[in-house]
Amino acid sequence: MLIRVRDLELQNLEFDESFQPGAIEFGPDFRQTGPLLSKGRAELIVEHRGHKENVEDIRLVGKVEVHLEFGCARCLEPVEQDVNRAFDLIYRPLGVDRRADEASISEADTEIGYYQGEGLLLEDALREQVLLETPVRALCREDCKGLCPHCGRNLNVEQCHCEQHLSDPRWEALNEIKKKLQS
Ligand SMILES: [Zn+2]
Ligand SMILES: [Zn+2]
Structure with missing residues (x-):
């Protein structure tokens, strides 16, 4: 108009x-x-x-x-x-x-x-x-967990097992020590 x-x-x-x-x-x-x-x-x-x-x-x-x-x-x-x-x-x-x-x-x-x-x-x-009036970044909620970068699952809805498979190398060293202590 x-x-x-x-x-x-x-x-x-x-x-x-x-x-x-x-x-x-x-x-x-x-x-x-x-x-x-x-x-x-x-x-x-x-x-x-x-x-x-x-x-x-x-x-x-x-x-x-x-x-x-x-x-x-x-x-x-x-x-x-x-x-x-x-x-x-x-x-x-x-x-x-x-x-x-x-x-x-x-x-x-x-x-x-x-x-x-x-x-x-x-x-x-x-x-x-x-x-x-529109936001630069819209979020469904403040603490939205987002998508898993490995498998794409929505982490608000379900927990995936990617973290266990792709563990951080820094933790692997600790796990080694733990195993040694336990044996
Ligand atoms: Zn969200
Ligand atoms: Zn995942």
């Missing part, structure tokens, strides 16, 4: 959108398991920057909600995560800040992004907001 500056010049835009999995491209790190819901409004903020220059910013206020599924970074089992994020963002025309003018609007509570051409694609803004 393209939010056009031209349309915002006439009136604010209220949106209440639902995006099925696949409608917004998130990359290979996780899967969207239900519709992504987003509700909010877009409005135009005109910055007056001297010499009669006006900059048309898009302010995007709203929230985004989506259920995601990751693979655990250690054992690869699915990990569910709910994203529920509120946002209040300002998008400026790309290139307008190159002159390093001081902005006339308050930037304290907002984040600044940029739009190109006639407006802002809502999907792009939502993708960014969701990615800000």
